[in-house]
Amino acid sequence: MENQVTLEYLGAASIASGSAKLISGARRGVRHLALPSGGPVDPPSAAFANELLGNPPGQPLIEVPLVGGTWRIQGDCRIALTGADMHWEIDGQPVAPGTARDLRDSNTLVGRAARSAVFAYFALNGRWSKEILSSRELLLGGNIKIGKSWSSNLLACVDGAVKQQFTAPGPGPVYDMTSPINVYPGPEWTWLSPTRREGLLTARYEISTQSNRQGLRLLPQPNTPNSYRDHASELLQMISSPVLPGTVQLTPAGPIILGPDAHTVGGYPRILMLAPGELARVYQFGFRRAFAFHLQDFY
Amino acid sequence: MDVITRYGGRIYRPGPKNFTPPAPSVSNYYSFTTKPHVRKPRRIFRYGPLAVLLEWETIIDPAVNDAVHAYREALAGWPHVTDCVPAYASLMVVFDRPVREVDMDRLFELQMPDNWNTENIIHHLPVLYGGEGGPDLEDVAALTKLTKDEVINLHCGRDYRVFQLGFSPGFGFLGVTDHRLAVPRLSTPRASVTAGSVAIAGNQTAIYPRVSPGGWRIVGRCPLPMLNENVAHLGNLSRLAAGDTVRFTRVNDRKFTHLLQNPAAWKIR
The missing domain is CATH 3.30.1360.40 (Gyrase A; domain 2)
Structure with a gap:
């Protein structure tokens, strides 16, 4: 049985809220067209939301950074919430991350400021409208920016009678927020002198607020040793060459970790590459959590 | 070796x-x-x-x-x-x-064959130079100490390789231009460049496939779309692919308008 569901974003009270997005799964085999891979910044949490509902992997879902905001969901369907804990409430009833709930008629979902991480996800069990799935934004960018009063329809599949409560199956991915970020040497790592390399590895970084899905700008903490600095003089020019999400580029302004929406080629030295899974973890760190890199060998 | x-x-x-x-x-x-x-x-x-x-x-x-x-x-x-x-x-x-x-x-x-050859797609791209679609043509002529016609003839006068796609979907970096056309990028990039704008910078040239910010100097406009966003398969999204060849041809207003309204399709890869 399928029925029409309408999802509407009513906005967020906090000006600190980021921009929510409807995100499709990461795309393979498109980077040669200069299309970014896209996909959620925290794929395990996003995948878990879809898994809770029995949705196919990569089904578009909502990615919400920093502040949950207020959403209206009209129609019978099922919702799953994962990722950052945003004190979610459905019609005033608290809902923990890693939970799926059945919804009937009209419901209001409210999330406040994230407390455990940065990015939350929620998925609905249904097929998004053709207009959404074939939209230029989703095709080229892999996501649709959601502004106030944004709304979209989808067809929800509800098998049997809608239940009031769905058993919470678990918390979903939980990240270690204290250990260093594991990295591999990048192609230009050996361009740097041993002193600079050591400086980059001993430095502790915070994520700049000038960060987004294209990349995370890193700021060294104030007590960072001098060996970290003055790397600009060592930066050799290079002609642009392919990059991947998770690449750490060294720019004159400091290191940048490329995100899922980053360009496919770049002209700054690629000094490090994050180990698999680490990009999701570092995106969930937030702005005030200091971290360092831990260099791994390939062998 | x-x-x-x-x-x-x-x-x-x-x-x-x-x-x-x-x-x-x-x-x-x-x-x-x-x-x-x-x-x-x-x-x-x-x-x-x-x-x-x-x-x-x-x-x-x-x-x-x-x-x-x-x-x-x-x-x-x-x-x-x-x-x-x-x-x-x-x-x-x-x-x-x-x-x-x-x-x-x-x-x-990996051993590659001695005489490697591959299909080379040649794109003939019409360009209406100067005017509203090419606001930097005069500046380029002044910077290069050439006349506008000389700039256009040099730009049309050779084949360009699509070295790579980058910057935005379907944006091909074409090169290399005649050394006499070498000009720096704009000191302040434009916030919005019209789709189809043909631009040069350094020793390269490009066509902006869609509206985007851009710092290259715009000398003309191509009426043909560079992106097909209604394709079922993303592989055919872009007219250009890395490795292709591009030839620019100068067209007049009438031809430009005709091609804008009746754009030619591109080869399905």
């Missing part, structure tokens, strides 16, 4: 000691003659656990770029390879599982 070294934590075969990458140069465009055989990459790196980067001499050179595309064709069909991303002088090969020693061995031992 090129020396191949393996990077990515360890060097497997001894390469040149204290290797320092040469500063990129575009002035030596003709310094390498095209060889009948495909150049081997100078270095092959592991790029994280899931990808490998093949790198040739770091110069903008058609012979080097030929090798990039020869390797791309050879590797695109390998099992577990999900993407091959060509650039000027490098190729990234992305796998759907961790790169294994056997993959590295196969890359090192």
Whole structure:
């Protein structure tokens, strides 16, 4: 049985809220067209939301950074919430991350400021409208920016009678927020002198607020040793060459970790590459959590 | 013979000691003659656990770029390879599982045919130079000390290789332009450049496939769409692909309007 569901974003009270997005799964085999891979910044949490509902992997879902905001969901369907804990409430009833709930008629979902991480996800069990799935934004960018009063329809599949409560199956991915970020040497790592390399590895970084899905700008903490600095003089020019999400580029302004929406080629030295899974973890760190890199060998 | 070294934590075969990458140069465009055989990459790196980067001499050179595309064709069909991303002088090969020693061995031992050849798609792209669609044509003429007609004739006067796609979907970096057309980018990039704008910067030229910010100097406008966003398969999204050839042709207002209203389709790859 399928029925029409309408999802509407009513906005967020906090000006600190980021921009929510409807995100499709990461795309393979498109980077040669200069299309970014896209996909959620925290794929395990996003995948878990879809898994809770029995949705196919990569089904578009909502990615919400920093502040949950207020959403209206009209129609019978099922919702799953994962990722950052945003004190979610459905019609005033608290809902923990890693939970799926059945919804009937009209419901209001409210999330406040994230407390455990940065990015939350929620998925609905249904097929998004053709207009959404074939939209230029989703095709080229892999996501649709959601502004106030944004709304979209989808067809929800509800098998049997809608239940009031769905058993919470678990918390979903939980990240270690204290250990260093594991990295591999990048192609230009050996361009740097041993002193600079050591400086980059001993430095502790915070994520700049000038960060987004294209990349995370890193700021060294104030007590960072001098060996970290003055790397600009060592930066050799290079002609642009392919990059991947998770690449750490060294720019004159400091290191940048490329995100899922980053360009496919770049002209700054690629000094490090994050180990698999680490990009999701570092995106969930937030702005005030200091971290360092831990260099791994390939062998 | 090129020396191949393996990077990515360890060097497997001894390469040149204290290797320092040469500063990129575009002035030596003709310094390498095209060889009948495909150049081997100078270095092959592991790029994280899931990808490998093949790198040739770091110069903008058609012979080097030929090798990039020869390797791309050879590797695109390998099992577990999900993407091959060509650039000027490098190729990234992305796998759907961790790169294994056997993959590295196969890359090192890959033998390319002596006389490699591939289908070369030539795009004839009409351009209405100057006017509203080419607001920087006069500036380019002034900077290069040429007349506007000389700028246009030089721009139309040669074939361009699509060295790589980048910057935005379907944006091809075409080169190299006649050295007399070399101009710097705008000191302040435009916040919005019209789709189809034909621009030059340095020794390269490009067509902006869609509205975007841009710092290249716009000399004209092409009426043909560079992106097809209604395709079922993303592989046919872009008119241009890396490795293609572009020829610009000057058209007048009438022809431009006609082509704008009746754009030619492009070849399905």
